[in-house]
Amino acid sequence: MGEKRVTFKDIADHTxxxxxxxxxxxxxxxxxxxxxxxxxxxxLKELHYKExxxxxxxxxxxxxxxxxxxxxxxxxxxxxxxxxxxxxxxxFDYKFLVFSGGADPVSERKYIRELLSxxxxxxxxxxxxxxxxxxxxxxIPVVAIEREDRAISxxxxxxxxxxxxxxxxxxxxxxxxxxxxxxxxxxxxxxxxRYRGFLxxxxxxxxxxxxxxxxxxxxxxxxxxxxxxxxxxxxxSHDGKKKGIFCSxxxxxxxxxxxxxxxYGCLPDDFRIIGFDDSPxxxxxxxxxxxxxxxxxxxxxxxxxILDSQIRARKDDPSCILQPKHSLIEPQLIIRQTTSG
Amino acid sequence: MGEKRVTFKDIADHTxxxxxxxxxxxxxxxxxxxxxxxxxxxxLKELHYKExxxxxxxxxxxxxxxxxxxxxxxxxxxxxxxxxxxxxxxxFDYKFLVFSGGADPVSERKYIRELLSxxxxxxxxxxxxxxxxxxxxxxIPVVAIEREDRAISxxxxxxxxxxxxxxxxxxxxxxxxxxxxxxxxxxxxxxxxRYRGFLxxxxxxxxxxxxxxxxxxxxxxxxxxxxxxxxxxxxxSHDGKKKGIFCSxxxxxxxxxxxxxxxYGCLPDDFRIIGFDDSPxxxxxxxxxxxxxxxxxxxxxxxxxILDSQIRARKDDPSCILQPKHSLIEPQLIIRQTTSG
DNA sequence: TTGTAAGCGTTATCAA
DNA sequence: TTGATAACGCTTACAA
Numbered sequence: 001m002g003e004k005r006v007t008f009k010d011i012a013d014h015t016x017x018x019x020x021x022x023x024x025x026x027x028x029x030x031x032x033x034x035x036x037x038x039x040x041x042x043x044l045k046e047l048h049y050k051e052x053x054x055x056x057x058x059x060x061x062x063x064x065x066x067x068x069x070x071x072x073x074x075x076x077x078x079x080x081x082x083x084x085x086x087x088x089x090x091x092f093d094y095k096f097l098v099f100s101g102g103a104d105p106v107s108e109r110k111y112i113r114e115l116l117s118x119x120x121x122x123x124x125x126x127x128x129x130x131x132x133x134x135x136x137x138x139x140i141p142v143v144a145i146e147r148e149d150r151a152i153s154x155x156x157x158x159x160x161x162x163x164x165x166x167x168x169x170x171x172x173x174x175x176x177x178x179x180x181x182x183x184x185x186x187x188x189x190x191x192x193x194r195y196r197g198f199l200x201x202x203x204x205x206x207x208x209x210x211x212x213x214x215x216x217x218x219x220x221x222x223x224x225x226x227x228x229x230x231x232x233x234x235x236x237s238h239d240g241k242k243k244g245i246f247c248s249x250x251x252x253x254x255x256x257x258x259x260x261x262x263x264y265g266c267l268p269d270d271f272r273i274i275g276f277d278d279s280p281x282x283x284x285x286x287x288x289x290x291x292x293x294x295x296x297x298x299x300x301x302x303x304x305x306i307l308d309s310q311i312r313a314r315k316d317d318p319s320c321i322l323q324p325k326h327s328l329i330e331p332q333l334i335i336r337q338t339t340s341g
Numbered sequence: 342m343g344e345k346r347v348t349f350k351d352i353a354d355h356t357x358x359x360x361x362x363x364x365x366x367x368x369x370x371x372x373x374x375x376x377x378x379x380x381x382x383x384x385l386k387e388l389h390y391k392e393x394x395x396x397x398x399x400x401x402x403x404x405x406x407x408x409x410x411x412x413x414x415x416x417x418x419x420x421x422x423x424x425x426x427x428x429x430x431x432x433f434d435y436k437f438l439v440f441s442g443g444a445d446p447v448s449e450r451k452y453i454r455e456l457l458s459x460x461x462x463x464x465x466x467x468x469x470x471x472x473x474x475x476x477x478x479x480x481i482p483v484v485a486i487e488r489e490d491r492a493i494s495x496x497x498x499x500x501x502x503x504x505x506x507x508x509x510x511x512x513x514x515x516x517x518x519x520x521x522x523x524x525x526x527x528x529x530x531x532x533x534x535r536y537r538g539f540l541x542x543x544x545x546x547x548x549x550x551x552x553x554x555x556x557x558x559x560x561x562x563x564x565x566x567x568x569x570x571x572x573x574x575x576x577x578s579h580d581g582k583k584k585g586i587f588c589s590x591x592x593x594x595x596x597x598x599x600x601x602x603x604x605y606g607c608l609p610d611d612f613r614i615i616g617f618d619d620s621p622x623x624x625x626x627x628x629x630x631x632x633x634x635x636x637x638x639x640x641x642x643x644x645x646x647i648l649d650s651q652i653r654a655r656k657d658d659p660s661c662i663l664q665p666k667h668s669l670i671e672p673q674l675i676i677r678q679t680t681s682g
Numbered sequence: 683t684t685g686t687a688a689g690c691g692t693t694a695t696c697a698a
Numbered sequence: 699t700t701g702a703t704a705a706c707g708c709t710t711a712c713a714a
Binding site for chain 4: 683684685688690692693696697698
């Protein structure tokens with residue numbers, strides 16, 4: 001209980017070596033003779049030495065900290081991403097200082113200032129509060145995922161292709177009226193490309209299309225109401241047609257499916273639905289939902305590749321300029337029971 | 342680009358004060374005259390000073406780091422907890438170093454060693470890999486949530502009461518055959534108390550009961566298969582009775598509900614279902630699921646209260662003994678459409 | 683192969 | 699109200 005901290009000095013005194021030699025035991029063990037290594041090793045155990053990386057940081061000027069800001073964790077997309085980032089520790093040895101997004105830019109700036117004061121070497125940003133130009137101005141490597149990324153590096157799903165895949169599947173399902181339902185109407189967000197892919201594909205195939213956008217959705221309740229409203233409109237406007245609904249996320253798709261299921265006890269033949277993300281919701285819904293999978297493992301791997309290479313570049317040449325890199329990851333079409341083949 | 346780090350020394354040189362005075366500007370501003378404060382403030386801006394908390398840690402011996410180990414983030418319970426913990430930053434100023442659980446105790450021990458080397462002042466542990474006795478031996482404040490907690494502090498939902506609530510609701514629904522379906526059979530886990538509450542309530546009311554346990558479930562697929570198997574058994578064994586199914590989590594309950602819905606197009610009248618956690622799944626399922634809510638906000642608030650008080654106690658008296666505290670948080674009965682009143 | 687001594691950027695203790 | 703000076707625990711030239 002309450003033992004004083006054991007330091008290199010204590011080990012040095014106990015073994016008769018200098019602090020330097022103890023340091024070398026950890027960093028350049030080859031310089032020591034096996035016997036001396038043995039001696040030090042014993043002393044470390046006897047005195048219950050515990051290493052202190054804070055001191056090491058100060059001396060070396062490297063923290064191996066990466067800051068990570070998620071907007072929230074209620075969308076499984078974000079928690080899944082976070083999980084994968086944390087697991088990169090096994091490869092990269094970066095430790096993650098994590099913040100869950102503020103309600104406003106002010107508190108998020110506070111988070112970032114705090115992160116910088118801990119000398120983070122890079123930042124992963126999933127939240128949308130701060131414009132990329134400001135993030136770039138902090139002059140550390142930053143990589144964004146599925147958010148506005150004009151001035152910073154980013155990794156995103158190839159949303160356009162995802163939109164095309166979903167739309168083509170609905171067309172193969174003989175739908176003659178396609179509808180895009182979206183819970184975020186901002187054009188600067190990468191996911192807006194899903195709509196572009198949808199539109200182009202409808203046009204190319206000469207299929208009628210319709211779309212519902214809604215902004216500022218902060219809760220499941222809001223999403224439910226919006227979906228219900230959209231579905232009512234769809235039923236009223238496109239009666240008699242075979243309707244293919246493409247939702248910008250699985251939660252919305254699931255709500256649509258549930259509404260139909262409660263009404264008809266099944267997915268009626270004149271409806272086809274596909275979601276986006278391939279989140280757990282997609283397989284857990286009453287009828288497993290077709291979806292466009294975002295390959296989160298690949299997204300994270302690529303994000304870390306970019307971040308790590310920029311961090312290394314900075315260590316070689318602290319004044320080097322950080323060129324934003326933008327990577328796209330292929331989506332995957334996941335066909336389940338709300339569409340056929 | 343590539344500016345050298347600006348330190349107190351630079352500010353001191355620039356203003357003609359000493360480093361000490363600059364430090365005081367931040368920590369004891371009252372000692373300075375307003376004019377001098379002004380001068381320093383200007384200099385900080387001109388030179389673009391950025392504070393360095395790593396140096397501060399070393400000098401002060403306080404990190405304000407809390408380590409946090411989640412088992413994974415695929416169960417929304419954990420990601421929700423994590424989200425709430427991160428948000429306590431606004432009250433407590435603790436920063437969280439987060440690890441997502443290892444596959445085995447060996448890698449998890451590595452995480453803990455790393456955390457300790459960063460001089461964390463406390464540990465929140467949600468994963469199950471390391472026995473509490475070992476965690477206690479690290480001699481820093483530790484608080485566990487919904488895991489084995491013999492030797493460490495913990496905050497848990499009052500699972501027994503939760504079990505009673507669920508069971509009583511099913512009885513009020515005129516069920517005459519109750520079934521508990523559980524995806525974790527370890528008796529040392531707090532959630533086992535749900536079963537005890539279930540059993541006692543069945544006995545007290547003289548209602549027939551049955552139970553299905555399965556261990557080592559690592560994926561949705563396994564959970565699905567287990568649920569399907571259990572439901573088949575239930576249908577075969579208890580035909581003609583009104584069956585009240587109490588699932589140890591909402592995901593299992595949702596699977597059961599989906600299986601019934603696909604078969605019958607509705608929840609048949611001789612079935613009632615209730616889950617546990619009140620996770621998003623519960624409201625998103627085809628028929629909104631009744632559930633026992635774990636009050637995550639309260640759990641986290643209480644966990645931080647315990648942790649913070651032990652951390653403070655340790656600062657006053659580094660040799661003080663850490664008495665494990667165990668708190669229970671009341672669950673809430675959430676009645677939705679898979680049970681009535 | 684090992685040691686000396688000067689950092690790293692703060693804070694704490696005294697003294698003025 | 700301010701300033702020297704010595705920590706904090708480790709790394710890193712440079713020297714031996």
